[in-house]
Amino acid sequence: MDEARFVTHLSGKRIVLGVTGSIAAYKAVSVLRTLRCAGASVSVVMTKAATKFVTPLTFEVLSGERVVTDLFDAHEPMAHLMIPERADVMLVAPATANFLARAALGLADDVLTTMLLSVRCPIIVAPAMDGDMWTHPSVVQHVQTLRSRGVVVLDPEVGPLASGQIAQGRLSEEPKIVAAVDSVLASRCDWQNEVVLVSAGPTQESIDPVRFLSNRSSGKMGYAIAAAAKARGAEVILVSGPSSLSLEPGITTVRVNTAAEMADALCRHFSTCTVLIMAAAVSDFRPKQSFVQKVKKQGKTDMVLELEATPDILAMLSARRTSQIMVGFAAETEHMVSHATDKLNAKGLDLIVANDVTQTGGGFGSDDNAAIILSARGEQRDLGLMSKRRLADEILTAVHELCRVRPCQKVSVE
Ligand SMILES: Cc1cc2nc3c(=O)[nH]c(=O)nc-3n(C[C@H](O)[C@H](O)[C@H](O)COP(=O)(O)O)c2cc1C
Structure with missing residues (x-):
């Protein structure tokens, strides 16, 4: 098959491949290979029955990742939440009658x-079973239920089955399965025509060669936004203050230290962007x-450090603004909504994401964040506590919805 066809949407994407206990389980191996060749990362999850047909080792070697088979795996007890969290698509191929019923x-x-309940990305299932099982009213009803919930169910094909029967029940051919994944990803590319400039992390303001003033920002929120925008098809430029986070492939990254350097880098790239998202915690002084x-x-008991204000980056960018959407963050410790609203208005932003950095389980350094999104038109959306990756997607969706950049496209697969 022509693997290059899929490079556009599969490259850099994270796919969860569920394999269930069908005689067609071996075909999941070639689905995995094609997804990997097209540049996707694949986490394989197998049911106990699936391991009777193909060994986890086969998938482990070909995916380059641990295969998850046990909900109570002591090595990765939270895999059922962590793996779906980062997924762009969840694909179950082959899907047994038993799996369809449980789903x-x-x-x-x-x-x-369990993953199926926690995942928030699109789900595709490719059933495979004997013809009589596929037409059984119970299976028909379960397929209908799944479709009504937005799950993409790929009809099995007509042909010779393991039982010797010629009927509908064969797993869809691999190119069709991969094309379905590609198509779902393509329809999620609602940021394809955007150039997103994201700032992330803290800044460091030098006191002397060994000391600096900084803050507790880890960069996780900005990096999550950059990754989410990339996954949704945007061209992304990330201007990052010092951060230990690893860089996503395919994202242009500019490393800076100080607020002045951050201002410089953002001003340089601002004219090419369509959306600016300022998630960095820039030093005010x-x-x-x-x-x-x-x-x-040298015997001193105190020392006075005189501070001066750093450049007002948003003011500098506002002066250069043409048609860019501008999104800011307000990390607050009190009066979150009123302080964020003041900043939204004062800086002429289209949208502001207010987060309470004192909240338990969220804020600086955490993987989670609790945020309220406020728009210049007065809309307010309280998103509660969620992972920064999921919040990043919510912010991107809000930018489209609230700023009417363009309507989000609907997922449609034949
Ligand atoms: C040799 C063999 C082949 C099977 N093939 C299928 C199949 O293609 N589709 C199916 O729905 N069930 C098939 N089954 C039955 C499933 O393995 C069984 O329902 C199992 O409980 C499925 O578990 P799972 O859904 O957790 O993977 C097969 C069983 C055997 C022994």
């Missing part, structure tokens, strides 16, 4: 069905003087 009922009695040599204690 339709919302059971969560193994790792795969810097030492008036940065010492060339290390400041010595």
